[in-house]
Amino acid sequence: MFNNLSEKLDKALHVLKGHGSITEVNVAETLKEVRRALLDADVNFKIAKNFTNTVKEKALGQNVLTTLQPGQLMVKIVKDELTQLMGGDVEGINMSGTPTIILMSGLQGSGKTTFSGKLANFLKNKKTKKPLLVACDVYRPAAVDQLHVVGDQIKVDVYSDKGNTDPVAIAQAGIAHAKQNGHNVVIIDTAGRLAVDEAMMTEISNIHKAIQPQETLFVVDSMTGQDAVNTAKAFNDVLNFDGVILTKLDGDTRGGAAISIKSVVNKPIKFIGTGEKMEAIDVFYPSRMADRILGMGDVVSLVERAQEQFDEAEARKLQKKIAKNQFGFDDFLKQIQQIKKMGNMKDLIGMIPGAGKMMKDIDIDDDAFKGIEAIIHSMTIKERTNPSIIDASRKKRIGKGSGTSVQEVNQLLKQFNQMSKMMKMMQGGKGKAMMNAMKN
Numbered sequence: 001m002f003n004n005l006s007e008k009l010d011k012a013l014h015v016l017k018g019h020g021s022i023t024e025v026n027v028a029e030t031l032k033e034v035r036r037a038l039l040d041a042d043v044n045f046k047i048a049k050n051f052t053n054t055v056k057e058k059a060l061g062q063n064v065l066t067t068l069q070p071g072q073l074m075v076k077i078v079k080d081e082l083t084q085l086m087g088g089d090v091e092g093i094n095m096s097g098t099p100t101i102i103l104m105s106g107l108q109g110s111g112k113t114t115f116s117g118k119l120a121n122f123l124k125n126k127k128t129k130k131p132l133l134v135a136c137d138v139y140r141p142a143a144v145d146q147l148h149v150v151g152d153q154i155k156v157d158v159y160s161d162k163g164n165t166d167p168v169a170i171a172q173a174g175i176a177h178a179k180q181n182g183h184n185v186v187i188i189d190t191a192g193r194l195a196v197d198e199a200m201m202t203e204i205s206n207i208h209k210a211i212q213p214q215e216t217l218f219v220v221d222s223m224t225g226q227d228a229v230n231t232a233k234a235f236n237d238v239l240n241f242d243g244v245i246l247t248k249l250d251g252d253t254r255g256g257a258a259i260s261i262k263s264v265v266n267k268p269i270k271f272i273g274t275g276e277k278m279e280a281i282d283v284f285y286p287s288r289m290a291d292r293i294l295g296m297g298d299v300v301s302l303v304e305r306a307q308e309q310f311d312e313a314e315a316r317k318l319q320k321k322i323a324k325n326q327f328g329f330d331d332f333l334k335q336i337q338q339i340k341k342m343g344n345m346k347d348l349i350g351m352i353p354g355a356g357k358m359m360k361d362i363d364i365d366d367d368a369f370k371g372i373e374a375i376i377h378s379m380t381i382k383e384r385t386n387p388s389i390i391d392a393s394r395k396k397r398i399g400k401g402s403g404t405s406v407q408e409v410n411q412l413l414k415q416f417n418q419m420s421k422m423m424k425m426m427q428g429g430k431g432k433a434m435m436n437a438m439k440n
């Protein structure tokens with residue numbers, strides 16, 4: 001996410017980060033570089049210029065050059081301005097309706113349907129919410145089917161009426177259906193076109209007027225940069241929407257849309273999409289995003305993602321298994337699946353301060369666990385629960401079945417053994433002794 005921009009800003013701020021003496025001249029040069037980095041990231045020229053002007057004014061106002069750590073203060077000013085530019089405070093969704101009606105808008109392919117599912121899943125996991133998804137795309141039957149697939153996947157009801165060609169009527173019927181069936185949130189997925197056109201604008205505007213949603217969200221593909229900002233403007237002029245959803249941030253190396261959109265439409269970015277999976281949704285925190293862009297990591301979000309996947313009952317079961325020395329490959333597989341749900345690997349690593357930069361050139365395959373999973377899937381249930389029975393001929397069979405080599409099977413078995421031993425030591429109250437041993 002935003003790797004290119006992070007790299008350029010890092011280079012620009014290098015001098016100020018204490019790698020040289022700081023003078024008025026190199027502050028000016030640094031700011032020029034910062035502006036160039038923003039322009040390369042597809043940030044609008046005026047916004048980039050205002051940004052560096054404000055940073056300069058603040059730096060002068062705070063007498064940066066005479067402070068003890070001028071470099072750090074400059075980086076802080078840049079970070080604070082970047083946070084302000086992306087929205088400042090976090091703004092949640094207005095959930096005041098009974099039911100709360102959320103209208104999704106945006107171009108075709110922006111990620112509306114996917115995000116509708118993600119949001120429904122996100123709200124459903126809050127326990128007090130029972131969402132209903134409504135399919136209002138009357139032009140593409142496949143879009144309606146797609147929403148049903150998503151609904152099945154996350155176990156959320158979907159309302160659709162395929163023969164009906166009136167999206168307003170479908171939306172209204174969907175809301176009535178929600179009321180009758182105890183749904184307290186209705187998420188309405190609408191049709192999008194490949195480009196902004198009058199017919200689409202009239203249609204979404206009619207739906208908007210008829211259903212009076214508590215929340216109208218505009219979904220946009222962040223990878224489209226300045227186009228994303230222009231499309232946002234067009235939709236905002238018609239809908240006066242409440243918030244922006246930036247999707248596909250996992251593939252966006254530039255970050256121009258994230259940085260510019262707020263100051264152009266004056267509406268907050270509320271959520272971001274960071275992958276195709278239903279779990280790849282994050283609340284947008286401008287300050288955390290600024291940290292990530294400046295290579296400072298985002299440990300808070302990392303911990304939150306881990307917590308979201310953490311199931312206390314499951315953890316207790318697992319602890320018991322470890323204590324009884326019953327931790328097997330099936331449990332291992334479950335752990336891998338939980339980690340995978342936390343998001344894409346490169347993205348996760350980017351949340352560790354400094355790690356993103358360190359590992360920028362290393363290609364981290366998102367399917368890094370594929371080989372391991374294949375090996376485990378090729379084991380019999382008996383082998384998974386009791387790996388010690390895996391002898392040479394079994395190894396050969398597993399290697400063949402998983403399309404890997406005996407060496408790879410051996411390596412996994414060895415790692416698994418080491419891990420089991422370590423787990424047992426931690427359980428046995430020998431954790432401290434082990435930590436000490438590791439220190440020496």
Ligand code: GDP
Nearest residue numbers: 108109110111112113114247248273274275276
């Ligand atoms: P819609 O036409 O606006 O409803 O868009 P879709 O929800 O069908 O999404 C279009 C494509 O983008 C699909 O292939 C999605 O899987 C993909 N997509 C949606 N959101 C994200 C995201 O956050 N990251 C990535 N990498 N792909 C996404």
